[in-house]
Amino acid sequence: MSAAADVGIVVVGASLAGLRGAEALRRNGYAGRLTLIGDEPHRPYDRPPLSKHVLSGELAPDSTELPLLVTLDADWRLGHAAVGLDRVARNIRLADGAVLAYEKLLIATGAQARPWPAASGGALANIFTLRGRDDAARLRAALARGPRRVLIVGAGLIGCEAASCCRALGLPVTLVDPNPTPLARSLGTWIGGVIAECLKDSGVAFHPGAQVLRFEGDASGRVVRADLADGRTIEADLVIVALGATRATDWLRDAGLMADAGGVTCDGACRAVASDGTATGDIYAAGDVARWPIALYGGRLFSVEHWGNAVAQGAHAARNMLAPADDQHSYDHLPAFWSSQFGINIKAVGLSEGADSVAIVQGSRASRRFLAVYGRAGRSIAAVSFDQARWLPAYAEAIMAGSPYPPIREASDQGLFVTTAPGFPPPRPAHRSDEARHG
Amino acid sequence: MADDTLFSEVLDPANRADPYPIYARLRENPVSPQRDGSIVVSTHAAIRSLIFDPRLSSEDLPPSHRPRTGNLLKDWLLNPIKDRIATAHRPLIFRDPPDHDILRSVVMREFTVARVQALKQRVVRDVDTLIDACRGRDEVCLVEDLSYPLPVAVICDMLGVPEADEPQFQIWATQLATALEPDARHDQASRHRTVAAFDAISGYMRALIREKRRHPASDMLSALAAPGPRGQAVMGDFDLISTAILLLVAGHETTVNLITNGMLTLLRHPLELDRLRADPERAPRVIEELLRYEPPVHFRTRKALGAIEIAGHTIRKGAPVILLFAAANRDPVRFVDPDRFDPDREDIQHFGFGGGLHYCMGAPLARIEAEIALVALCRRLVAPRLMVDPPPYRPGASLRGPERLGIGINGIAAHPT
Amino acid sequence: MTHSTETVSSRTTPLRVVVDLNRCQGYAQCCYAAPGAFEVRGHEILFYDPAPPRARRGEIERAVQACPVCAISLQADSGETP
Numbered sequence: 049m050s051a052a053a054d055v056g057i058v059v060v061g062a063s064l065a066g067l068r069g070a071e072a073l074r075r076n077g078y079a080g081r082l083t084l085i086g087d088e089p090h091r092p093y094d095r096p097p098l099s100k101h102v103l104s105g106e107l108a109p110d111s112t113e114l115p116l117l118v119t120l121d122a123d124w125r126l127g128h129a130a131v132g133l134d135r136v137a138r139n140i141r142l143a144d145g146a147v148l149a150y151e152k153l154l155i156a157t158g159a160q161a162r163p164w165p166a167a168s169g170g171a172l173a174n175i176f177t178l179r180g181r182d183d184a185a186r187l188r189a190a191l192a193r194g195p196r197r198v199l200i201v202g203a204g205l206i207g208c209e210a211a212s213c214c215r216a217l218g219l220p221v222t223l224v225d226p227n228p229t230p231l232a233r234s235l236g237t238w239i240g241g242v243i244a245e246c247l248k249d250s251g252v253a254f255h256p257g258a259q260v261l262r263f264e265g266d267a268s269g270r271v272v273r274a275d276l277a278d279g280r281t282i283e284a285d286l287v288i289v290a291l292g293a294t295r296a297t298d299w300l301r302d303a304g305l306m307a308d309a310g311g312v313t314c315d316g317a318c319r320a321v322a323s324d325g326t327a328t329g330d331i332y333a334a335g336d337v338a339r340w341p342i343a344l345y346g347g348r349l350f351s352v353e354h355w356g357n358a359v360a361q362g363a364h365a366a367r368n369m370l371a372p373a374d375d376q377h378s379y380d381h382l383p384a385f386w387s388s389q390f391g392i393n394i395k396a397v398g399l400s401e402g403a404d405s406v407a408i409v410q411g412s413r414a415s416r417r418f419l420a421v422y423g424r425a426g427r428s429i430a431a432v433s434f435d436q437a438r439w440l441p442a443y444a445e446a447i448m449a450g451s452p453y454p455p456i457r458e459a460s461d462q463g464l465f466v467t468t469a470p471g472f473p474p475p476r477p478a479h480r481s482d483e484a485r486h487g
Numbered sequence: 488m489a490d491d492t493l494f495s496e497v498l499d500p501a502n503r504a505d506p507y508p509i510y511a512r513l514r515e516n517p518v519s520p521q522r523d524g525s526i527v528v529s530t531h532a533a534i535r536s537l538i539f540d541p542r543l544s545s546e547d548l549p550p551s552h553r554p555r556t557g558n559l560l561k562d563w564l565l566n567p568i569k570d571r572i573a574t575a576h577r578p579l580i581f582r583d584p585p586d587h588d589i590l591r592s593v594v595m596r597e598f599t600v601a602r603v604q605a606l607k608q609r610v611v612r613d614v615d616t617l618i619d620a621c622r623g624r625d626e627v628c629l630v631e632d633l634s635y636p637l638p639v640a641v642i643c644d645m646l647g648v649p650e651a652d653e654p655q656f657q658i659w660a661t662q663l664a665t666a667l668e669p670d671a672r673h674d675q676a677s678r679h680r681t682v683a684a685f686d687a688i689s690g691y692m693r694a695l696i697r698e699k700r701r702h703p704a705s706d707m708l709s710a711l712a713a714p715g716p717r718g719q720a721v722m723g724d725f726d727l728i729s730t731a732i733l734l735l736v737a738g739h740e741t742t743v744n745l746i747t748n749g750m751l752t753l754l755r756h757p758l759e760l761d762r763l764r765a766d767p768e769r770a771p772r773v774i775e776e777l778l779r780y781e782p783p784v785h786f787r788t789r790k791a792l793g794a795i796e797i798a799g800h801t802i803r804k805g806a807p808v809i810l811l812f813a814a815a816n817r818d819p820v821r822f823v824d825p826d827r828f829d830p831d832r833e834d835i836q837h838f839g840f841g842g843g844l845h846y847c848m849g850a851p852l853a854r855i856e857a858e859i860a861l862v863a864l865c866r867r868l869v870a871p872r873l874m875v876d877p878p879p880y881r882p883g884a885s886l887r888g889p890e891r892l893g894i895g896i897n898g899i900a901a902h903p904t
Numbered sequence: 905m906t907h908s909t910e911t912v913s914s915r916t917t918p919l920r921v922v923v924d925l926n927r928c929q930g931y932a933q934c935c936y937a938a939p940g941a942f943e944v945r946g947h948e949i950l951f952y953d954p955a956p957p958r959a960r961r962g963e964i965e966r967a968v969q970a971c972p973v974c975a976i977s978l979q980a981d982s983g984e985t986p
Contacts, residue, residue: 094922094954111955115920115979356926384926391946410541435947437929438844441539458793459541460583600939768962771969834974842972851936
């Protein structure tokens with residue numbers, strides 16, 4: 049145990065998964081040395097409000113610091129990015145050259161916003177991505193200056209939430225997405241059509257099926273317009289690029305782990321898998337960065353970029369880190385997310401990817417208050433509620449149990465059961481298709 | 488072999504003072520079919536699962552005028568009084584979505600934070616006055632001295648019922664609450680009284696609503712009766728009357744029980760009483776633990792609209808399902824040492840206010856009343872002690888609480904500053 | 905360089921609150937318990953202040969207790985500051 053006291057456990061990534069993982073280590077009785085490394089200078093903060101109430105100006109960007117739920121008694125290395133991992137020597141190299149030894153390691157480095165390529169105008173001023181607190185602060189300040197038109201590229205959850213906020217601020221907004229509706233990738237075009245109606249009602253100029261080729265700037269290097277693939281141009285003096293995220297795994301390039309922009313591959317117990325395909329015994333991963341086989345979905349690998357996964361997986365990995373090799377619990381988590389936009393509370397459970405059918409099972413699409421279930425090959429795989437969260441747990445249970453599609457019949461407020469094609473866009477190129485993304 | 492008559496033991500008034508051992512036996516089969524065809528659900532996990540299940544309906548059973556069968560539960564389920572109330576006036580606790588959701592959101596829009604906050608001062612004042620009135624006595628009769636008069640005054644204030652009519656409301660509310668009870672003592676005379684009370688209160692409400700429309704005030708009934716944006720009332724009179732009656736009845740008996748059970752529990756746990764007296768900031772924890780340990784509503788009934796697989800059992804379509812919330816609150820699988828009253832529990836996820844979309848609308852008000860009353864009682868009653876333990880209980884098995892609670896005292900302390 | 909372990913509970917630092925909005929079902933009990941810090945918008949969107957002033961501690965604790973689904977977390981008083 050003296051080795052543990054001297055070296056101890058290192059958590060790389062001081063956001064939600066890292067923090068909740070560290071807390072779980074302490075809660076499970078780990079008394080040794082604990083180090084948390086974060087590339088941002090900030091204490092762990094909560095991200096979901098950034099694209100909502102921080103953009104709207106109701107919350108200050110630095111107000112969403114996460115509560116510490118147990119006494120961590122940890123060494124915090126904030127503002128120090130990890131740049132390398134040596135699995136043989138069991139140490140981590142930081143950007144400032146420091147080398148930190150570990151006995152066990154939790155990788156929770158999360159993801160980073162997919163930027164717009166510089167070659168196509170990405171370096172122009174007033175083009176923003178939205179991932180971290182500093183991003184949100186910069187974007188909020190720019191919105192407060194009252195741009196003439198905001199262009200949002202990507203109608204996923206972040207893009208739609210940003211559009212909703214901008215309209216609430218009274219700003220003219222154009223939203224562009226290659227798919228026929230917003231949220232096409234996470235919810236399909238049939239449900240996404242409801243949000244398309246909300247966009248219309250709130251005055252967002254939505255261009256479906258459109259692709260931005262490049263941004264153009266003025267003499268001072270500020271963005272002024274976007275050129276679309278179909279030859280149209282959109283005048284805009286502020287651009288939000290909301291094209292999802294890539295996993296923060298660059299620092300693991302030479303570590304001999306199965307890791308790429310799609311995540312760090314783990315086994316079912318959150319243990320990182322080495323390049324030779326064997327699970328490591330001392331390295332775990334959790335949160336956005338982890339990619340693991342989900343038994344419920346045929347053991348396929350997914351990385352799940354959701355708040356609830358960061359909390360649950362961080363704690364689960366921590367539990368396994370302290371347990372002997374023959375007592376590793378498998379991580380059985382039903383992915384779930386929420387979003388609020390255009391006054392509607394959207395909550396979803398399960399992974400809708402690959403669904404071949406969808407049906408409203410409670411409420412009605414017309415009222416924009418409903419619960420819809422997604423099916424695949426006769427099995428219920430996911431559900432989404434629009435302002436109808438109270439029934440969602442019953443459907444989550446049914447999905448966990450692998451119930452047939454539709455799972456619950458003869459229920460109250462259930463109209464004629466009409467099943468429809470969900471309308472998912474074709475999958476993206478290989479490594480991207482495994483991401484359960486916001487959007 | 489599971490005992491399929493356990494629920495009739497729950498209904499038996501002889502077990503009113505301590506139904507918990509029966510609940511423990513029921514929990515051995517989380518889903519217990521009873522001989523009469525009803526299903527009793529008693530574990531935390533099973534109830535948690537069912538309250539979110541849209542196949543469980545709150546729509547009341549279809550009307551029936553069958554004669555009494557001699558079976559307590561069956562009679563209750565087919566109770567013609569309930570039929571009449573359910574068909575003539577169906578308040579939202581007996582409705583499913585979308586009607587339920589629409590009515591509820593209309594009510595909740597008026598059940599504002601500001602309205603509830605504004606009642607706080609009134610509760611403080613009333614509690615002090617009621618306790619002051621016990622000066623010079625060596626015994627407080629908690630139910631009639633405080634638990635009973637307080638909630639009716641508060642709900643009448645919120646609704647906008649003139650104070651002079653409060654005593655009449657108290658009588659109606661008490662009588663109407665019996666319609667929820669599957670109790671053998673519902674004799675013919677009591678049924679007639681319930682019908683009469685119902686007719687009387689409906690007539691009263693109709694007149695009051697007319698009055699509120701003529702002279703709107705800041706109360707909730709005025710707001711609910713006011714014309715909406717299109718000139719029409721948001722709720723029709725039919726729903727408005729049943730909603731007003733519901734708020735009155737539901738906001739009444741339950742709070743009486745919460746306060747009385749609360750004081751009874753504290754008197755049985757003197758250490759906790761002392762701690763609350765010394766540190767009123769403990770009150771929120773104490774109240775939540777009370778809602779788990781001695782909830783004001785022990786069970787509610789639903790109906791299965793379709794077959795439901797749960798805990799290895801199939802609830803058949805059409806079966807009456809009894810959600811035994813008070814048993815789930817003592818489930819050892821969910822709570823460590825569940826029969827211990829312990830306000831310092833890590834998390835107290837109870838069903839004291841039910842759960843799911845029928846979660847008690849009046850919960851915030853109940854919490855405020857209970858907190859203010861219990862803290863004041865602990866601080867002002869000098870050397871309080873139970874006169875009779877267990878106290879006599881009212882007949883209700885669901886809305887369960889003492890009929891009288893004598894508390895011996897050595898005087899009333901001045902109002903603590 | 906931040907590299908320290910210390911325990912701080914300053915009077916000026918705000919409270920730290922987070923709500924698990926997967927769990928939240930819009931019961932709105934927190935809004936009654938701590939009206940300045942929690943608000944339900946529309947049918948079931950919860951808006952809350954993640955950094956309410958320390959003076960609100962009592963109210964926030966009430967909200968934590970009152971939540972039917974135990975979705976609200978509040979940092980204990982002797983928080984640790986990295």
